[in-house]
Amino acid sequence: GQNIDQPTEMTATEGAIVQINCTYQTSGFNGLFWYQQHAGEAPTFLSYNVLDGLEEKGRFSSFLSRSKGYSYLLLKELQMKDSASYLCAVRESGGSYIPTFGRGTSLIVHP
Amino acid sequence: DAGITQSPRHKVTETGTPVTLRCHQTENHRYMYWYRQDPGHGLRLIHYSYGVKDTDKGEVSDGYSVSRSKTEDFLLTLESATSSQTSVYFCAISYSGTSYNEQFFGPGTRLTVL
Numbered sequence: 327g328q329n330i331d332q333p334t335e336m337t338a339t340e341g342a343i344v345q346i347n348c349t350y351q352t353s354g355f356n357g358l359f360w361y362q363q364h365a366g367e368a369p370t371f372l373s374y375n376v377l378d379g380l381e382e383k384g385r386f387s388s389f390l391s392r393s394k395g396y397s398y399l400l401l402k403e404l405q406m407k408d409s410a411s412y413l414c415a416v417r418e419s420g421g422s423y424i425p426t427f428g429r430g431t432s433l434i435v436h437p
Numbered sequence: 438d439a440g441i442t443q444s445p446r447h448k449v450t451e452t453g454t455p456v457t458l459r460c461h462q463t464e465n466h467r468y469m470y471w472y473r474q475d476p477g478h479g480l481r482l483i484h485y486s487y488g489v490k491d492t493d494k495g496e497v498s499d500g501y502s503v504s505r506s507k508t509e510d511f512l513l514t515l516e517s518a519t520s521s522q523t524s525v526y527f528c529a530i531s532y533s534g535t536s537y538n539e540q541f542f543g544p545g546t547r548l549t550v551l
Contacts, residue, residue: 369542427479
């Protein structure tokens with residue numbers, strides 16, 4: 327099984343940078359996903375990490391350290407539209423290979 | 438956007454009645470999933486399918502059954518709905534189950550069991 331931990335809620339200011347952390351415990355790591363979910367909408371894919379290091383995609387970056395069981399999503403130049411929940415999902419090797427989701431972090435961006 | 442639709446989008450029903458939710462995809466993806474999302478719990482897997490007539494249980498499968506008779510359709514049935522099944526239900530699809538392939542989610546169905 328997996329234990330995935332994310333902060334429940336974070337607040338930040340428009341134009342700033344925010345880092346959303348995700349820690350996990352798994353017996354066999356096989357990839358980590360980040361999804362964004364606006365209120366009342368479906369989750370949408372943001373990023374995928376399977377090797378250590380930083381993956382950059384425009385204003386969003388995702389980092390992974392497999393040895394520490396740790397990932398973060400970095401959002402730069404925050405915009406009001408970035409107010410959403412951010413879901414971390416970890417896939418374990420063996421079994422179904424279906425990612426398990428954390429409870430999500432609700433990010434509120436203030437003007 | 439991936440072609441995934443869910444029906445109905447909203448439903449109110451009474452305890453003890455059967456309910457079927459439909460997920461339809463136009464992507465010809467092999468894998469389909471049903472999740473429920475509740476405050477404080479995040480997304481939890483109910484059942485999934487890895488092909489026509491091939492399904493398996495997820496984390497919270499009690500009280501739910503599924504069927505997949507065609508690649509494009511994945512049905513979730515609550516045989517006798519209970520208030521604890523009030524939730525938002527999301528269907529998802531993915532091209533593959535094991536390699537790097539993100540899941541694409543449908544718009545969701547909000548189910549209320551009175």
